[in-house]
Amino acid sequence: MTRPVRVRFAPSPTGPLHIGGVRTALYNYLFARKHGGTFLLRVEDTDQGRYVPGAEAYITESLRWCGLEPDEGPEQGGPFAPYRQSERRTVYEAHAQELVRRGAAYHAFDTPVSLEARRLEAEQAGTAFRYDAQTRMGLENSLTLPAGEVARRLAAGEPAVIRLKVPAGETVAVEDLVRGQVVFNTDELDDKVLLKADGMPTYHLANIVDDHLMEITHVIRGEEWLPSTGHHVLLYQAFGWEATMPRFAHLPLILKPDGKGKLSKRDGARFGIPVFPLAWDGESPEDSFRGFREYGFLPSAVLNFLAFLGWNPGTDQELFSLPELAAAFSLDKISKGGARFDYDKAKWFNQQYLHAMEPALLATWVRPWVRAVGYEVSDSRLQEICRLMKDRLSLLSDLPEQAAYLLGPVRAVDAVQVRKRWDPTSRALVEALAGVLSDVAVFDAAGLEEQVKSFAAERGIKIGQLMPLLRLALAGTMQGPMVFDMMQVLGREAVRTRLHEACEHFDRLVASPPEAV
RNA sequence: GGCCCGUUCGUCUAGGGGUUAGGACGCUGCUCUUUCAAGGCGGAAACACGGGUUCAAUUCCCGUACGGGCUACCA
Numbered sequence: 001m002t003r004p005v006r007v008r009f010a011p012s013p014t015g016p017l018h019i020g021g022v023r024t025a026l027y028n029y030l031f032a033r034k035h036g037g038t039f040l041l042r043v044e045d046t047d048q049g050r051y052v053p054g055a056e057a058y059i060t061e062s063l064r065w066c067g068l069e070p071d072e073g074p075e076q077g078g079p080f081a082p083y084r085q086s087e088r089r090t091v092y093e094a095h096a097q098e099l100v101r102r103g104a105a106y107h108a109f110d111t112p113v114s115l116e117a118r119r120l121e122a123e124q125a126g127t128a129f130r131y132d133a134q135t136r137m138g139l140e141n142s143l144t145l146p147a148g149e150v151a152r153r154l155a156a157g158e159p160a161v162i163r164l165k166v167p168a169g170e171t172v173a174v175e176d177l178v179r180g181q182v183v184f185n186t187d188e189l190d191d192k193v194l195l196k197a198d199g200m201p202t203y204h205l206a207n208i209v210d211d212h213l214m215e216i217t218h219v220i221r222g223e224e225w226l227p228s229t230g231h232h233v234l235l236y237q238a239f240g241w242e243a244t245m246p247r248f249a250h251l252p253l254i255l256k257p258d259g260k261g262k263l264s265k266r267d268g269a270r271f272g273i274p275v276f277p278l279a280w281d282g283e284s285p286e287d288s289f290r291g292f293r294e295y296g297f298l299p300s301a302v303l304n305f306l307a308f309l310g311w312n313p314g315t316d317q318e319l320f321s322l323p324e325l326a327a328a329f330s331l332d333k334i335s336k337g338g339a340r341f342d343y344d345k346a347k348w349f350n351q352q353y354l355h356a357m358e359p360a361l362l363a364t365w366v367r368p369w370v371r372a373v374g375y376e377v378s379d380s381r382l383q384e385i386c387r388l389m390k391d392r393l394s395l396l397s398d399l400p401e402q403a404a405y406l407l408g409p410v411r412a413v414d415a416v417q418v419r420k421r422w423d424p425t426s427r428a429l430v431e432a433l434a435g436v437l438s439d440v441a442v443f444d445a446a447g448l449e450e451q452v453k454s455f456a457a458e459r460g461i462k463i464g465q466l467m468p469l470l471r472l473a474l475a476g477t478m479q480g481p482m483v484f485d486m487m488q489v490l491g492r493e494a495v496r497t498r499l500h501e502a503c504e505h506f507d508r509l510v511a512s513p514p515e516a517v
Numbered sequence: 518g519g520c521c522c523g524u525u526c527g528u529c530u531a532g533g534g535g536u537u538a539g540g541a542c543g544c545u546g547c548u549c550u551u552u553c554a555a556g557g558c559g560g561a562a563a564c565a566c567g568g569g570u571u572c573a574a575u576u577c578c579c580g581u582a583c584g585g586g587c588u589a590c591c592a
Contacts, residue, residue, distance in 0.1 A: 012592045047591055112590060119589095128519065128588075161590050179522070188520050188588095196590040203592050227521050227587040252523080253585070259528090261585075308541090312530060316540050335530075337523050338585060345529065345542045355555075391555040402553095417552095467551030479553035 003244070005037025007218050009063075009070070010207065012044045013055035016280035016289065017062045019341075020222065020254045020263060023306040026325075027251060027334075028220050029068045030307070033326035037217070041073030042210060043084045046200045056084075062277040066299045067322055080214040085206050092201035095209045095239070096162045096194050100142075104238035105194055107160045108141035109153060130190045133168035162195040164204075164231065164238070172230045177218075177249035177331045184230030192231050204228065208235040211246055220249045220331070223338075224262075249331050252310045253338040263341050265289065273343045277302065292346075296395030298365065301350040309339040319352055351394035359387040366399050373400045375407040384489045388481035402480075406489055410476040410498065415509060417478050421468050422506045429459070430469055434499040443492045445484040452484070473502030 009025040011017060032039035041063070043056055060075060072078025082088055099105035108131075115131070122129035129135070136143060141163070142150040154160060170186040194205040201209070211219060229248060236245040253262040257271050268275040268289050277299075278291040292302045304320055312335075313320075313328040320328065354362065363382040370382065377385070389403045404411060433455055440451050452470075456463045471483050474495065480486065487495050 010592090014592070044592065050591060108590095110590095115590090123518095126518080130519095130588080159590090163590095182521070184521080190588080193590050198590080200590090202590070207592090222586095223522070224586055224592090230521090250522085255585080257528090259584080308529065310529090312541095314531070316531085318541060339530090340528060342528050342542065348542055351555090389554095392553070462551095464551050471552060475552095477553085478551095481553085483551070 003215065003217050005032060005035040005218065006040065006214065006216050007032050007037060007220060008040045008042050008211070008214065008216055010042045010044050010210075010221075011059050012047070012050070013052060013059060014047070014050040015052050015055055015265070015282075016276045016278070016291075017055075017059045018263070018265060019275050019277065019292070019306065022062065022066060022068075022277050022302075023254065023309060024220065024222060024251060025063060025068050026066070026303055026306055027311070027329075030326045030329040031218060031220060031331065032071070033323075034329050038071045039068075040078065040080075040214065041070035041075075041083060042214070043074055043086075044203065044206065045084060045086045046202070046206055048086075048198070048200065058278065058280060065277060065293060066303055068303075085201070085210065088206075088210070089199060089201070091213070092206055092209055093195060093199060096201070096205060099164070099194065099238055100162060102238065103165070105162050105164050106136075106142045107150060107154065108136075108139065108163045108191075108193075109145075109158060109160050110140050111159070114140075131163065132166060132190045133187070136163075136165075136191055159197040161193045161197050163191040164194050164234065166191050166231070166234060172233050174229050174233055174248055176226070176229075177247055178252075178334050179226075179250060179336060182226065182229070186230070186234070189230050189234070192228075204231055204235065208232055208239070208241075212236070212239070212241050212244065215244070216246045218249060218331075219246045220251065223250045223253050226250045249334070251334065252336055254309055255338045255340045257341050257343065259340050262338070267341075271343070273341065275341075296369070296397030297346070297350050298353050298396070301353040302346070304353075305346045305349040308345075309341070310335055319349075319356075347394045354393050354396070355391055357390070359383045359390065362386040362390060366396050369397055369400050370407060375400065377407055381489070388485050388489060392481075405475045405477070405480075406486065410474075410502075413476040413505070413509070414472070414478060417468075418472055418506050418509055421472065422510050426469055427503045427507055429461070429466065430473060430499055430503055432459075433466070433470075434496055437487075437499075438492065438496050440492075443488065443495075445482070445488045448487050449484045470499075473506070474498050 007028040009028050011021050029039045031037070045051055045056070056074070063069060070076060072080065072083065074083045096105060100107065119129045131139065138144070166186050166189045168187060172184045172186060174182050176182050192204050193202050195201055233245070236242055255261065256263050256267050257273065263275060265275055267273070274290060274292045274295045274297070276289050276291040277293065279294045280289045280291070282288045300321065303322060303325070307320065307325050308318065311329070311333055314333055360383050363379060363386045366386060367382065370377065385403050385406045388406070389399055392402060393399055400407065433452065436451060436455050437448070440447055452466065453463060456466050467483055468478065471478060471480065474483065474486055474490065490498070
């Protein structure tokens with residue numbers, strides 16, 4: 001009785017999609033691809049109080065950026081539409097009623113206020129209040145009220161919820177694909193609200209009903225759901241759906257960089273790291289964030305990094321494309337312990353992808369950043385710059401800064417280095433070289449190198465003496481690509497003018513007193 | 518507090534009754550080199566603790582400690 005694999009990613013549009021959510025989506029996607037199954041997106045927007053406009057669009061856009069397009073979902077439709085829970089409320093209501101009819105659920109009239117009072121009371125007595133088999137007979141519900149009274153209240157439209165009637169003294173076991181058998185004693189499980197007073201289902205009801213109706217075969221979700229899985233199994237049993245109950249796989253949590261708790265949106269600001277895939281413009285600055293994209297990450301690198309947070313293929317290979325991940329993926333390789341978010345490792349993955357990228361492709365990725373700081377350079381020139389800078393980048397956003405002197409004029413000069421290396425003889429030397437260089441037939445790196453070397457040889461100076469001067473004159477800094485490569489990219493004219501301007505500038509600089517630090 | 522889950526270098530992890538406990542990030546040394554990177558070659562660095570079981574436990578079992586999650590008419 002093996003059914004075609006169907007998995008779902010079921011986020012709640014209460015804000016931007018957290019990076020842990022992206023990982024959950026990724027694992028679901030990989031599992032679906034691995035088994036030739038279907039990956040669907042279901043939007044769990046049953047809490048109108050926490051609904052945030054724009055969040056669903058954000059989720060969709062994030063998945064698209066990552067390349068994790070759902071096979072079915074609100075946008076792409078599918079045989080089980082609608083895929084937005086707010087559009088399915090009659091389905092849940094009917095199912096909740098069905099449970100009442102079966103005696104597996106009941107109506108409850110207790111108000112949130114009265115329940116809160118009970119909780120407070122219990123807390124002061126040093127215990128915890130729980131709406132369960134022990135307490136429900138002392139509360140206001142269809143189990144304790146006369147049938148006529150219940151009917152009257154319901155007919156009068158009195159606020160009421162439907163609760164699951166958890167059986168006492170039983171044991172529920174789940175065979176989790178990641179953790180093995182997990183057992184719950186029903187005496188520890190409360191009578192969860194299934195249908196809220198506003199007619200909307202809670203997660204527990206909606207989730208089980210939809211997973212069943214949408215023929216979900218595997219539920220791959222975060223570990224925070226493990227404690228309520230007992231309820232979920234009870235629900236499948238109450239509906240008589242045990243035979244097609246999905247298998248569960250609970251993923252380890254992604255922890256804060258310091259390991260103290262699960263990663264949350266506030267950690268972005270706290271640790272100076274991205275925790276969202278894309279930027280999010282909230283209502284306030286504190287609620288607005290830059291994402292991995294805005295930090296300069298490639299989606300493929302983010303995915304690769306995320307895949308390895310809680311999973312590994314069991315080999316030494318670390319760099320995987322999305323199809324490769326899908327081929328290698330398996331649930332039994334998922335680790336059990338929480339994984340700390342390691343920003344250095346994330347950057348390393350990005351760096352690896354940047355290194356492996358063709359300059360022409362890199363140029364298209366880097367273009368927006370270049371434009372953002374006001375540089376306009378031709379495609380061919382940008383590609384050349386990318387070729388030289390590729391190995392020095394770990395983020396796309398590094399390029400405009402590190403290659404500033406190739407994209408535009410030299411803006412910053414390392415005065416300390418100039419003072420150290422520029423002496424009274426330097427000017428004559430550099431100007432003489434500039435003269436030689438302007439006569440070079442073909443202005444490319446190889447030819448230039450030859451010219452400069454013979455120039456140095458003729459003058460009897462060491463190349464190591466000359467190069468730093470050229471580098472400083474051309475770039476203003478001691479860091480960067482090979483000088484001859486820079487020259488080629490800069491071109492004959494720019495090299496000539498930079499050399500001459502630097503002579504003026506450096507002479508003056510060296511003559512002036514160093515600033516007190 | 519109760520319930521559930523977890524624990525191999527600082528971090529992500531491989532491994533599994535007998536191993537020099539492997540890899541990666543980070544750190545670090547050397548090398549390459551006109552600089553900075555990248556690359557190459559090295560180095561330091563781990564089985565939480567206590568009991569069992571066993572000829573043998575880091576590996577299996579039980580405790581303890583520590584960490585995490587859940588404990589809403591939120592998901």
